[in-house]
Amino acid sequence: MKLPSFEGGVHPPDGKALTAEKAVELYQPQGGELIFPLLQHLGAPCSPAVKRGDRVLRGQKLADSDAFVSAPIFSSVSGTVKDIGPRMTIPGSLEECVVVENDGLYETGPDLLETLGLSRPAAPEEYLKVIRAAGIVGMGGACFPTHVKLAPPEGRVIRWFIVNGAECEPFLNCDNRLMLESPDILAEGLQLCLSLFPQAEGIVAIETNKPESIQTMSLELERLGDPRMRVAPQEVKYPQGAEKMLIRSVTGQEIPPGALPADVGCIIVNVRTLYQIHQALTLGTPVLDRIISVTGDVVVSPGNFCVPLGISVRELVERAGGFSEDPVKVLAGGPMMGISMRSLDVPIVKGTSGILALSERSALLPVESNCLRCGRCVEACPMRLVPSNLDHLVRLRDYTAFEQAGGMNCIECGCCTYNCPASRFLTQTCRDGKAAVTAERRKKGAPKK
C-alpha cells in the first residue's frame, strides 16, 4: 500500500543500523566542567540568574528571560558556578555561557511544581506556565519554545496534534530509542496535550523503517484506550520529519508560505519534546538531559546515550570509545542537516540529537562543476522550488529576484545538494540568500513576513 506523502524528497542510505539496536545508556559524568550557553532556542537569549561561586543543584535555574519567546536554562548537575563568559559553541562561535563545575553528587533541588506552588500533576490551565518554566523547546533541533507553539493564535481550531517520530535524518536513533523505551510516558504525554485541544486527534507519525517503534507505540496508545490517539506510519523518505512535509503527509494540508502549522489546524511536536512535556507536567522536571546518538563509521562503539546537557562533545565521543581513525567531519546532528564542528570542546545543548563522525570515505567533500540543468534538484525539492535558479540568483547577488522566486521558503533540508551531479552548493547558496534577505529586511525595518 502506498502511504500518502509529500512530493519530492530523496532516499539517502540511512545508516541507522549502527545504533538502532543499542539501548539508551545513562551516562552521568562524575566531575569536570559543564557548559550552558544562554541561547539554546529561537528567541531572546537568557540572562544569568546565578553568579560566579554560587552552589547550584541539579534542576536549578541558571538563566532566564522576561521575553515571551525564550526558554530558561537549568543546571543538569550539582556543583559550583565557575564562570560566566564566552565559550565556543557547536556552530563555532563564542557565546555567553554559564560554566558549572560538577561535584558528581547529582543533588536535586526542589522541583518546578513545588517552586510554582502547583498541584501534582499540574492542572490543564497551568500547563503552558509549567512548560515555559521547564525550558522546553523543540528538541528535534529547531529549538522553538514549546509554550509558544502550544498557544496558537486566537480563533485557530487545532484538529491534529502530531507527534513527530519520523526521524528521517539518516544515522540518528535517539527518537526511535525513546519510543521503544518510554512509550508509556509518550502516550500519557500525548493524552495530557490533547486535554488542551479538545477537537484534536493525537497522531504519532513514525517512518515505516522503525516497525518496532510503530508496534510499541500502537500497543501503548491502545492500552490507554483513548479513541482520539493513533499511530500513523509514514513512507520512508527524507525529509519526512520536516514540519511542513509531515503535516502534508499526515493531513494532506499544505501550509501557505509564511503561515504557521496552527493556520491549517496543526500542532506538531518532536517525541523528545513530548517526553519533556510529560516530565514537567507530572514530575516538575525541567529539561536537564537528552538522548544523543553517537555514531558514524569511525566511532569505535556507536550507541545512544542519555547525558546531562552541557557535557562536551569530546567527553561523549570518548564514552563511545573514541575514534578508530581521524574523522574529516564531526557533525552535531545527522548528515543531511547537521552542523560541522571545528572543535570537540563544545557543549551539548537542548537541540543536539546526534554526534556523527564521518571518515573521508563517507563525507561529502565536493568539487563544484557546471550546472547541467538536469532538474534533479527540482525533482528533489520538497518545497517545490527551483534550487538551480535560486543558486544562480544568489551568485548574481540578485536578492530581490531570489525572494520573488520563493527562496525564503527554502527549509535547508539539503535534498538538492544531495542529488546534484555537479555537486553545486545549492543548499549553501540558498542559506546565504535567505540570510541576505533577512538582513536587508532588518535594515529596512520592514515587518517580518
Place this chain on the structure above:
Amino acid sequence: MTSRLVIASSPHIHSGLTTQKIMGWVLLSLLPAGLAGACFFGARALTVVAVCVVTCVLSEALWQKAMGQPITVSDLSAAVTGVLLAYNLPPTIPLWMAGLGSVFAIILCKQFFGGLGGNIVNPALAGRAMMLISWPVAMTTWTLNGVSGATPLALIKEGVSASVDALPPLWDLVIGRVGGCIGETSAVALLLGGGLLIWKGIISWRIPVVYIAVVAVLSLLLGRTGGVFYEVLAGGLLLGAFFMATDYTTSPMTARGQIIFAAGCGLLTALIRTFGGYPEGVSYSILIMNLTVPLIDGMTKPRILGEVKK
C-alpha cells in the same frame, strides 16, 4: 586527533551520481546504435565516430587551456557530443568535414556559451545543421553496401507514394539495414540504449514517449504514405527523441515543461516532414524547440508548497 576537521555547510553526504557517471551511461547506451552502424555501413562509420570524438575532446581541452580554465574533458560531455554528431552524419562524409563540424559544435556552440550547461542549443545538432548548410551534397549522400540511394523518408518526400513497394521493408528499418546517418538507422539498437537510460533514471520517459507519440498521431492525421510505424522507425526520430531532445541543458527542467517541449518537437517534425523542403525534420525541430526552453521553464515553474496559484 581532530586538528583537521572540515567545516562545511550541510548536507554532508551525496547520492554519488556525478556528471561523469551520467555521461558514461549515455555513452554506454549509445554503443548498440554505433555497433549497428558499423555492421551495416562498415568500418568507415567507426572512423567517423573516432574522428568526431577525438576532435571534440581535443577542441574542448585546447580551448579551455587557451582560456586558462580548468580542463573538464574528463566529465565525458565532449565525448558524448562527438558521438552524437557522428551518429548524425552519413558514413561517407569526408573526415575533414566531420572534424570541422566537431570544432564548430564544441567551440562555437558550447564553449562560447560558457561550456557545459551554458549552451542554448544542442551542440551536436547545431554542428550537423552547419554541415548540412555548408556541404549539402556530402551531407545527403547515402550509401548502403556500396550502392548509393535515398533514405526511406527521402523516398516518401520524392513522392514514390504511388508504390509503397519501392520503400524498404519495415524489418530493415527495425534492424537498421537502410540508408541513413551512422547512428540513426537501427531502431532496435536505439530502443535498447534509450531503454537503458530510462531504466537507470538518467533520462525520464516523458520527452521520448511524448515526442514519438505526437509524431505517430500526426502522421496518421496527415495521412503519411508509409504509415505510423514507418514514420516512427525511419529517419532520426528515435535517435533524436531518446538522445538529443533529452539533453539536460537544452530541455526544460520540470515535468510539465518537458511534455510541452516534446510535443513541440513532435509537431515541428511532422510538419517539416510533410510540408517542408527537407525529407527529415528531427534536427531542426529539436534545435528550434531548444530556443524555447527558457520560455517554457518560465511558464512551468512548479507551484511552491502551500502557494495558491493566482
